[in-house]
Amino acid sequence: MQNSQALFERSLQVAPGGVHSPVRAFRSVGGTPVFFARAQGPYLYSVEGDRYIDFCQSFGPNILGHRDPDVEHVLKQTIELGWCFGACEPYSLELAELVKAELPWVERLRFVCSGTEAVMSALRVARAATGRPSILKFEGCYHGHADSLLVKAGSGLAGPSASDSAGVPEFLAAQTLTCPLDDEAALEHVFKNHGSQIAAVIIEPMPANYGLLLQRPEYLQRVAEMARANGSLLILDEVISGFRVAFGGMVERTGIRPDLVTYGKVMGGGLAVGAYAGRADLMDLVAPAGKVYQAGTLSANPLAMRTGWATLNKLKTFRVHSVLEERMQDFAAELKKVLQPAGLTVTHFSSVFWIHPQTGKPLRSLTDLPAGMGDRYKSFFHALLKRGVYMAPSGYEVGFLSLAHETPVLDEALGKIREAVRDIG
Numbered sequence: 226m227q228n229s230q231a232l233f234e235r236s237l238q239v240a241p242g243g244v245h246s247p248v249r250a251f252r253s254v255g256g257t258p259v260f261f262a263r264a265q266g267p268y269l270y271s272v273e274g275d276r277y278i279d280f281c282q283s284f285g286p287n288i289l290g291h292r293d294p295d296v297e298h299v300l301k302q303t304i305e306l307g308w309c310f311g312a313c314e315p316y317s318l319e320l321a322e323l324v325k326a327e328l329p330w331v332e333r334l335r336f337v338c339s340g341t342e343a344v345m346s347a348l349r350v351a352r353a354a355t356g357r358p359s360i361l362k363f364e365g366c367y368h369g370h371a372d373s374l375l376v377k378a379g380s381g382l383a384g385p386s387a388s389d390s391a392g393v394p395e396f397l398a399a400q401t402l403t404c405p406l407d408d409e410a411a412l413e414h415v416f417k418n419h420g421s422q423i424a425a426v427i428i429e430p431m432p433a434n435y436g437l438l439l440q441r442p443e444y445l446q447r448v449a450e451m452a453r454a455n456g457s458l459l460i461l462d463e464v465i466s467g468f469r470v471a472f473g474g475m476v477e478r479t480g481i482r483p484d485l486v487t488y489g490k491v492m493g494g495g496l497a498v499g500a501y502a503g504r505a506d507l508m509d510l511v512a513p514a515g516k517v518y519q520a521g522t523l524s525a526n527p528l529a530m531r532t533g534w535a536t537l538n539k540l541k542t543f544r545v546h547s548v549l550e551e552r553m554q555d556f557a558a559e560l561k562k563v564l565q566p567a568g569l570t571v572t573h574f575s576s577v578f579w580i581h582p583q584t585g586k587p588l589r590s591l592t593d594l595p596a597g598m599g600d601r602y603k604s605f606f607h608a609l610l611k612r613g614v615y616m617a618p619s620g621y622e623v624g625f626l627s628l629a630h631e632t633p634v635l636d637e638a639l640g641k642i643r644e645a646v647r648d649i650g
């Protein structure tokens with residue numbers, strides 16, 4: 226097979242920027258993206274045959290690691306049955322029932338193919354239910370690439386050189402109000418001026434797309450209260466945190482109950498799944514039960530439904546979240562010591578972590594972020610890459626532990642991180 230450089234040159238001829246999702250292009254870290262030929266457990270293997278410990282884990286879905294044997298078994302069984310029916314089947318029902326049985330706030334749910342679609346559809350329901358036009362989102366939160374949400378967003382739009390997307394009409398962007406995170410006064414101000422127009426407040430309850438900006442529980446509570454008091458719906462975007470920080474995501478961790486909730490990533494176990502869910506009276510507005518139209522040729526694809534089911538079933542049966550929680554505590558304690566000489570540290574929650582410069586205080590909003598963060602990450606990223614550790618190719622993306630990141634793997638990674646820290650000194 227050709228090497229990564231040659232493959233990327235070919236890709237540039239067929240795809241914008243050579244990629245099918247922006248962060249993959251290495252623009253914020255520089256250099257040529259590594260092309261991976263295969264993956265196994267905690268590892269990715271490049272087309273050159275090099276092994277990398279993978280802390281990106283496909284940006285979150287692979288909570289069990291790559292090619293978990295139980296998920297793979299179910300996937301292979303399902304392939305034998307066919308993989309695209311465009312009709313009713315029992316597999317989506319089984320996954321939906323598993324979710325509903327565990328999460329009481331999921332009274333109804335609709336499967337789609339991505340987090341973006343889930344969020345876009347939830348907003349449509351909120352607008353239909355309230356008859357109001359506006360949405361309130363928080364600066365630095367990313368909710369996928371639906372037009373209304375590409376305003377002060379994170380992920381590929383994070384960092385000083387990025388801006389909001391071109392191609393979003395001003396009249397539409399004007400319906401998206403924004404507010405800084407961690408700022409009750411700003412929140413009250415927006416509601417005072419626009420409360421009667423706000424259909425929904427949407428927030429990542431664990432903001433993880435502009436670094437990991439862990440919120441104070443009382444702030445999240447205040448967001449929920451303000452939404453309720455103003456007749457706006459609360460949408461918790463759990464595309465990253467759902468089934469990741471607990472089976473019940475941040476709803477379970479905080480006790481804050483949403484009107485609508487969006488899922489993706491872990492829910493599909495690595496295949497294309499998203500879902501929006503919540504109160505039955507709201508979800509029953511969706512076609513064909515109601516007048517909010519939303520449909521999908523590939524929705525509830527049997528392969529994705531079965532890998533999702535196998536993943537969630539394993540999470541539950543093997544109490545995977547407590548294993549990961551404990552592993553992360555130990556890993557983060559060591560990582561902090563290893564990073565210290567470079568002036569870096571780690572913020573973590575459950576199996577999600579973010580390496581960033583030390584500032585001496587918790588980072589909760591964009592204004593807390595130190596200047597020059599991205600530049601520092603570039604050299605660190607490449608020092609790790611050359612030693613076989615693959616982090617997300619942007620300093621604003623978080624890292625993930627999976628069940629496959631067992632202690633010897635993490636010890637090996639710590640050794641390599643220690644060497645990388647020496648390099649960047």
Ligand SMILES: Cc1ncc(COP(=O)(O)O)c(C=O)c1O
Binds near residue numbers: 434489
């Ligand atoms: C919180 C959140 N919402 C929505 C999305 C969009 O999901 P997708 O990339 O599957 O469209 C993401 C993706 O990273 C996300 O992190």
